[in-house]
Amino acid sequence: xxxxxxxxxxxxxxxxxxxxxxxxxxxxxxxxxxxxxxxxxxxxxxxxxxxxxxxxxxxxxxxxxxxxxxxxxxxxxxxxxxxxxxxxxxxxxxxxxxxxxxxxxxxxxxxxxxxxxxxxxxxxxxxxxxxxxxxxxxxxxxxxxxxxxxxxxxxxxxxxxxxxxxxxxxxxxxxxxxxxxxxxxxxxxxxxxxxxxxxxxxxxxxxxxxxxxxxxxxxxxxxxxxxxxxxxxxxxxxxxxxxxxxxxxxxxxxxxxxxxxxxxxxxxxxxxxxxxxxxxxxxxxxxxxxxxxxxxxxxxxxxxxxxxxxx
Ligand SMILES: [Zn+2]
Numbered sequence: 001x002x003x004x005x006x007x008x009x010x011x012x013x014x015x016x017x018x019x020x021x022x023x024x025x026x027x028x029x030x031x032x033x034x035x036x037x038x039x040x041x042x043x044x045x046x047x048x049x050x051x052x053x054x055x056x057x058x059x060x061x062x063x064x065x066x067x068x069x070x071x072x073x074x075x076x077x078x079x080x081x082x083x084x085x086x087x088x089x090x091x092x093x094x095x096x097x098x099x100x101x102x103x104x105x106x107x108x109x110x111x112x113x114x115x116x117x118x119x120x121x122x123x124x125x126x127x128x129x130x131x132x133x134x135x136x137x138x139x140x141x142x143x144x145x146x147x148x149x150x151x152x153x154x155x156x157x158x159x160x161x162x163x164x165x166x167x168x169x170x171x172x173x174x175x176x177x178x179x180x181x182x183x184x185x186x187x188x189x190x191x192x193x194x195x196x197x198x199x200x201x202x203x204x205x206x207x208x209x210x211x212x213x214x215x216x217x218x219x220x221x222x223x224x225x226x227x228x229x230x231x232x233x234x235x236x237x238x239x240x241x242x243x244x245x246x247x248x249x250x251x252x253x254x255x256x257x258x259x260x261x262x263x264x265x266x267x268x269x270x271x272x273x274x275x276x277x278x279x280x281x282x283x284x285x286x287x288x289x290x291x292x293x294x295x296x297x298x299x300x301x302x303x304x305x306x307x308x309x310x311x
Contacts, residue, residue, distance in 0.1 A: 018072040021063035022190075023240055032062035032069060033223050037230075057230050066243065069213050069235035077187040081163070084185075087145040092125060101261040103131040106180070109256075109304060110207060113137040116175035119167075119199060122182035123159060126152025133157075137176070142167060164195035173201040179208045183241070184232045193248045203311035206250060207304065209258045213237045215301040226270070227301070241305055250307035258302040 020027055037056020058071050092099070107128075110118075113136030120128050123141025125148050132139040141159040143149040149159045160167050177200050186192045200206055211227040212218060214237025218225045228235075236244070242252045262270075268283075 018061055018070075021066060021068055022070050022234070023068040023244060024063060024066040026063055026065040028064040029061050030064060031059055033057070033060040033228055035059045055226075055229070057228050057232075060228060060235065066240060067214065067237055068240045069237075071233045074187060074233065080185075080187050081144065084144040085146055088147040089145075092148075093151070095263065095266055096125075096127065098261050098263055098266070099127045100131060102259070103128045103180075105259060105261070106209070106304070107131050107135045109254075109306065110135075110137075110176060110178075110205075118176040118178065119172075119174040121164065121177060121179045121196070122185075123152050123157075124148045126155045126157050126159070128178065128180060129157045130155055132178075140174075164192050164199065168195040168198040172199060173204075174199060175201060175204045177204070177206045179206070181209055181211075183208055184210045184234050184236065187233060189234055190244060190248065193244060193250075197248045197250060197309060200250075200309040202309055205253075205306060205308050206245075207306050208241070208245075209302060209304045210236055210241065212257075212301050212303040214239065215257075215299075215303070217299045217301040225301070238303060238305070241303070245305070245307045249309065251310055252305060252307045254304075254306040256304050257298055257300050258304040259298040260302065 017031070018029060021029060035058050058073065060069055061072050062069050110132075113132070116137055118132050118137040118139040119142060120132065120139060121142045123129055123143045124145070126141060126143075129139045129141050129152060139157065141149070141152050141157055142162070142164065143152060143159050144161060144163070146161065149161050152159045177196050179196070183189050183193070196206055211232065213225075213235035218227070238255050242255070245252055
């Protein structure tokens, strides 16, 4: 069967296990978390930034050699691209204040701005661009969702609506490239980070955040870790993300936990979606507490990694 035919007509029996680890190409793989939930949701809704599609995912495999965790079978890059272009997510706009709180904390990790140029990949509605501009950077965005890019442009930013490789091919370069909660959504993170490498000027820096599958919380919760979900295609840990960054040419300079600041209302709805038996009680709590309460949320299972492109 040709590769194209396999993609067009997924045959679970034929594609029952991946041939090799995505990261180290080793062949010692095991099914870590079997598929569960209602199956793969269709269309753009599954990829919303605030998606509540917890407890539903395709099979997730683990490499016994390097520890990489990834979905398999994988969706086609084309399918993902068109889904991302169609994403609309009004709840994200409702959480605007908390996103700003989170980003104002995160921007400090980038050091003094000194007028440096910055590309925020997956810029979404432009909130980080706004915070970066306020801090003294000269930021631009890359965002595939037409809806979100429209928001970001309305704040006065240049937002590229093209894939990373296309922007890199134009010869664009930045002092800093940021990817906040983006790398786990790529169909081919290695190819995307290779493009990121070309987009960082020699001596410049990349900063990424993602869920940390090597964290204590993730390991303790196992299959109940709430970030095992359809829209997360790759589950990095500190070691595997560092390996991939170094593979494409970066030198890792820092790794730390990443703190999200969210409203009580959003947190309770997330928890309700993750642990369904508790949902009725949480719904009652949700009505009782001020929804605007801002809570720093850090279970140690989100990480921020920094790396430099050698000059
Ligand atoms: Zn591996």
